[in-house]
Amino acid sequence: MTAFWLGVIGFVLVLMSGGLMLGLAFLRRKSPPTFREIPAFRHLQDAIGRAVEDGSRLHVSLGRGGLISPQSASALAGLVGLRRLAALTSASDNPPIASAGDASLAMLSQETLRSVHLTSPVGTAFDPTGGRLTGLTPFSYAAGALPLVGDENVSASLLLGNFGPEAGLLTEAAERQGTFSLAASDSLPAQAILYASAQDPLIGEELFAVGAYLEAGPLHPASLIVQDLLRWLVVVVLLVGFVLKLAGVL
Amino acid sequence: MKLRGLLSTVFAMAFGLLVLLGYFFEVQPFYGLRVVFVEWAVILAGFAVLVGLGNLVTVHIKKIRAREKGSVYGLLLIFALLMTFLAGLAWGPDHPNMVLLFRAVQFPVEASLMALLTVSLAYASIRMLRRRLNLFSIVFLGTVLVVLLGTASLPLLGDVPFLGDWVRPFVSQVIAGAGARGILIGVALGTLTTGLRVLFGADRPYGGK
Incomplete structure (x- = not known):
């Protein structure tokens, strides 16, 4: 089979998937489907409620998946989570704080927080340092994000994106602070480490289910x-x- | 604001679709457009690093002004960043002095953090049994032990024959390999639907309601 026909088959599959998605979203708009319960998302809802009540913050680590890298989808899934979490905690004075190990991702996290802030009922000024670039190498990213867990009144740490083994340092910091940690990654080594170290790990493609479970649309x-x-x-x-x-x- | 959001979405969808077509059909004009757009994206991402560094410096200056906990480290970071940046501009990234700077500072620090991570993980594995004692956790730890024992030589005993020759390759290449492929297929499907949502303008990481 030639490359052209492989391209045609691939494109048709993508078109069909897109058509199915649009069709299902239209048909099921009044009766959304129910999915199996994942305890991590129930715990996350509790953590969001606690954060709003006690005025603490959520910390969302978006990982190192750059937008022009093959890991961009995990970064985009993390940004969906960040947007939804920022919206869910918009009644609080303390919006979530995001850390990224890629510059373009850090800029998008700022833009995401800004767009949620514009619709927020709270009249405080927008803090552009809510989305931060903490480092450009794996461990410098983790080292830069570690102080956020301890020093910024964070009550829950969410790792959503592409990570390597350095993710273990972030979950360990959350554990030391006695805060909730939920972690999901598209990377296999990170998944193994997060399974052992995070309070609520998400396995496999569950990272891409974050938007559905947080009712993002x-x-x-x-x-x-x-x-x-x-x-x-x-x-x-x-x-x-x-x-x-x-x-x-x- | 609404017009800006609409324009961003239209541009994102149009450029995304053209790049997608360029990947599936390596014919002109799609292929040429894809190459040009991806090159633009690389240039923008390079510029984003400078903006990101600005963000990093702003965060630490804010910390230093507020005399927050750990602001001394912020001062140190800004000083080191400026020095490295100026040295990089003067010498270029491939100069032996810059390579030495990386090997003498960055590399050992990251290696130390990796070493710290191994201790953290050993402790986390034990803690996992306390927190989540179920079949999966036991299988997870059992597999870790089998692979470790099968990989490393034991003091006085040397290699463990059956574990190293048969069990470890079977676990890591057959069982783990099959599981990993399953997970990767799932991740690929998740990637596809995430990309489609961005193409449809349902997920707008570039802002807008």
Whole structure:
């Protein structure tokens, strides 16, 4: 099969996925689907409530996934989480604080916080240092983000994005401060480390479910359903390939 | 403001779609446009580093002015940043002195943090059993122990024959390999739908309601 036809198949798959997402979002707009319960999100709701009540802050670590890198989707998923968390805590005097290990991501985190602040009922001035670049290498990023956990009246640390092993330092800092930590990453080494060190780790592609569980909009639950459908498609293709290989056709 | 948001969304969608077409169809004009747009993005990302450094300095100046806890470290950071920045401008990033600066300061500091992380992780693993004692946690720790014992030589005993030759390769290459591929397929599907949401303008990381 030529590269052109592979491109056509890929593009058609993307178009179909997009069409399905839009269709499902339209059809299910009045009765949103219910997903399996993930305890981490229930704990997160509790942490948001506590933060609003006691005037503390949430710290969202967005990782090091640059927008022009293959890890950009995890960064975008983290930004969706940041936007929603900022909206949910907009009644509080202390908006969430975001740290990033990539400059473009830090700028987008500022823009995200700014756009939520514009709709916020609280009349305080916007603090442009709410979204911060804490370092450009893995461990300098973690070292720069560590003081945020301890010094900024943070009651919950959320790690949403692309991390490496350095994520363990951030969850350890949250543990030492006795604060809640929820962590999700697209990176396999980080997932292994976060499974051991975070209070509530999210595994696999659960990072991309953050928007749906935080009710960020109708396209988020629809995209989860499309992911499930595509997963079944992949399973079928793998099984057919396995059978054809056994039969000697492939 | 509304017009700005609308324009941003329209531009993001149009450029995103053109780049996507350029990836699937390596024919002109899509391929050429994709290359040009990605080059622009790289230049913008490079400029964003300068803006990000400005943000870093602003945060620490604010800390120093407010005499917050740890503001001395902020002062040290600004001083080191300026010195390194000026040295980089004067010598260029590939100059032996800049390489030495990286090897003598940055590299050992990061290596020390990595060493600290191993201790933190050992402690976190024990804490995990207290916090989340279930089958998955036990399997997780059991796998860690098996792979560690199979990888490292033990004092006096040397390599553990059965673990190192058979169990560790089976666990890390077959079981873990299969699981990792499953997770990566899930991540790829999540990446696809996240990208589509940005293309549809449902997720707008560039601001706007």
